[in-house]
Structures are given as structure tokens and as C-alpha cells.
Amino acid sequence: MPSRSDTNRTPPSTTPKITLKGVTKHFGPKKVLNGIDLQVGTGESLVVIGGSGTGKSVMLKCILGLLHPDSGSIRVDDAETTKLNPRDREKLQHKFGMLFQGAALFDSLPVWENVAFGLIQGEHMPRAQAKEIAIAKLGAVGLTPDVAELSPSELSGGMQKRVGLARAIADEPEIIFFDEPTTGLDPIMADVINELIVECVKDLGATAVTITHDMASARKIADRVAMIHQGRIIWTGHAKDIDQSGNPYVDQFVNGRADGPIKMQIRAL
Numbered sequence: 613m614p615s616r617s618d619t620n621r622t623p624p625s626t627t628p629k630i631t632l633k634g635v636t637k638h639f640g641p642k643k644v645l646n647g648i649d650l651q652v653g654t655g656e657s658l659v660v661i662g663g664s665g666t667g668k669s670v671m672l673k674c675i676l677g678l679l680h681p682d683s684g685s686i687r688v689d690d691a692e693t694t695k696l697n698p699r700d701r702e703k704l705q706h707k708f709g710m711l712f713q714g715a716a717l718f719d720s721l722p723v724w725e726n727v728a729f730g731l732i733q734g735e736h737m738p739r740a741q742a743k744e745i746a747i748a749k750l751g752a753v754g755l756t757p758d759v760a761e762l763s764p765s766e767l768s769g770g771m772q773k774r775v776g777l778a779r780a781i782a783d784e785p786e787i788i789f790f791d792e793p794t795t796g797l798d799p800i801m802a803d804v805i806n807e808l809i810v811e812c813v814k815d816l817g818a819t820a821v822t823i824t825h826d827m828a829s830a831r832k833i834a835d836r837v838a839m840i841h842q843g844r845i846i847w848t849g850h851a852k853d854i855d856q857s858g859n860p861y862v863d864q865f866v867n868g869r870a871d872g873p874i875k876m877q878i879r880a881l
């Protein structure tokens with residue numbers, strides 16, 4: 613299957629969907645985000661790469677409203693999200709879907725109810741209708757209706773990711789966040805999940821933001837890639853240009869080399 617940047621789809625619009633300007637966040641004496649500037653276009657798939665502890669998850673949590681930045685601006689469409697009251701924040705949440713790193717399913721609920729959770733709890737949809745949608749979404753990620761009645765604990769890691777993806781798309785969100793979607797999967801299953809992500813995002817016409825260490829995943833999913841280092845975005849570019857970034861940090865990361873400016877800075881700490 614071709615990468616997302618090769619597919620024959622409508623190119624993403626240049627209208628910004630998400631805009632971060634000068635976002636900072638510290639915990640105690642530790643500055644984690646040092647002025648993040650980043651824009652994601654409507655319908656674009658942006659992949660954020662970067663080493664462990666560079667602030668990827670903290671940035672994502674700031675966009676999701678799970679953490680409040682110390683300073684800076686985060687806009688989603690026309691709304692400045694750092695200043696929303698709780699009611700408007702809740703409305704904004706309806707635009708978001710999320711696939712968590714560990715799929716984060718409730719073992720106490722059958723698969724279908726995990727998928728339908730947001731529809732039942734958030735949208736107050738009748739259970740029968742929500743179940744129908746959940747089964748359709750499970751079909752969209754390649755799972756048959758009999759899986760709907762199982763407990764998540766009965767599923768393999770790959771199937772759990774599919775269920776997490778079905779849940780992320782159940783509400784047909786405008787923006788989907790993927791946190792390390794391929795972690796813990798073998799390379800073939802990782803590729804299957806990457807393909808499903810590309811398909812689901814394309815079908816919905818959604819904007820996607822993915823954080824990952826996995827370059828195979830980044831290459832497959834991304835229209836554009838942004839690299840974060842020490843709490844700043846140090847490079848952004850088209851996925852197809854990642855091997856000619858001209859940036860030694862990106863080059864080191866993409867090629868997984870121990871030697872380079874990133875290691876030198878770790879040594880210096």
C-alpha cells in the first residue's frame with residue numbers, strides 16, 4: 613500500500629485546524645516545553661517524532677486540555693483553547709478522538725461497549741443504536757461482529773489496537789490523536805495498523821496528529837513530520853523530504869544513530 617503522501621486523495625487544505633504558538637510548560641524546576649510553535653492544516657496528517665522525554669506527550673496533553681500550558685496559545689479552529697470555560701471545553705472534546713498507547717480499554721466492558729463508550733456516555737445515544745455503530749466501526753477496522761461480545765482481555769495486542777482505533781473513530785471526530793500507535797506490535801501488525809489509520813483518517817476526512825518513535829509508521833502515516841527536541845520544534849517538513857532534511861538532529865533520529873548531536877547533548881548533561 614502506498615504511503616499517505618502518495619495516495620490519490622484530496623490534498624490537505626492549508627486552513628489551520630490546530631495552531632500552537634510559544635507554548636511553554638514546566639514541572640517544578642524542569643522546563644519541558646520551551647516555546648512550541650506548530651501548525652496542523654485541516655485534513656492534514658502530522659506526525660511528531662522525537663526522543664524519549666522530549667515533551668511529545670506533554671504537548672499532546674496540552675492540546676487535549678489534560679494539562680494547562682504555562683504560557684502561549686493553542687487554537688483549534690477559531691477557539692483559543694487555553695481560555696475555555698468548562699462547558700466550551702467539553703464541546704471542544706467532541707471534536708477529538710484519541711487512540712492511546714496501550715489502547716486503554718476497560719476489561720470490565722465487552723468490546724462493543726468500549727467502542728460505544730463515548731456515544732453512550734458523551735452523546736447519550738440509546739445503547740442499541742450505539743451498539744450498531746460500534747459493530748460497523750469494528751467492521752471498518754477488520755473485526756467481525758463476534759469480537760464485539762468478547763472482553764478486551766481475550767484479544768491479542770493487535771486486535772486491542774484495532775478496537776482502540778474503532779473507539780477513536782466511533783464518534784466521527786474532526787481531529788484524531790494517535791499516541792505511539794504501533795508500540796508493542798510486531799512489524800507486520802504495526803503495518804496493518806498504520807494502513808488502517810491511513811484509511812480511517814482518509815474516510816473521515818479528519819485531521820490527524822500522531823506521536824511516535826517508529827519511523828516506518830511516520831513514513832506511512834504522515835503528510836508532514838515535525839521533530840521535537842528539548843521542548844521545541846526544531847524541524848518540520850514533508851514526509852517525503854525526511855531523508856534530505858539537512859538537519860543533523862533529524863538525520864540522527866531518522867537513521868537511529870548513536871552518534872550525533874543528540875547523544876552529544878545527553879553526554880553533556
Ligand SMILES: Nc1ncnc2c1ncn2[C@@H]1O[C@H](COP(=O)(O)OP(=O)(O)OP(=O)(O)O)[C@@H](O)[C@H]1O
Pocket residue numbers: 639644662663664665666667668669670671
Ligand atoms: N505530570 C508530570 N509531572 C512531572 N513531570 C512530568 C509530568 N509529565 C511529564 N513530565 C516530564 O516531562 C518530560 C517529558 O515527558 P513526555 O512524556 O512528554 O516525553 P515524551 O517525549 O512523550 O517521551 P516518550 O517518548 O518516552 O513517551 C519527562 O522528563 C517527564 O518526566
